Amino acid sequence: MAEIPGRTVLRAQGRRAVAVLGRQSSGTRHPLVAVAMVLPLAIVLAVVFGGWEAVMTQASSVAGMLGR
DSSP: OOOOHHHHHHHHHHHHHHHHHTBOTTSOBOHHHHHHHHHHHHHHHHHHHTOHHHHHHHHHHHHHHHTO
């Protein structure tokens, strides 16, 4: 079956969008992209529920593990 030109264009655009969003060829995101996606929600939840100290404790623990 012959490739439809429009479909080829859509695939190329999809690949570029994936590259911009930081996906690697294996389908995983770069860790900094994942942090950038999660951080705003984490801040909002911490402010809304008053758990800023708990968030900072967890962030410190994660930073310690990543530093190993």
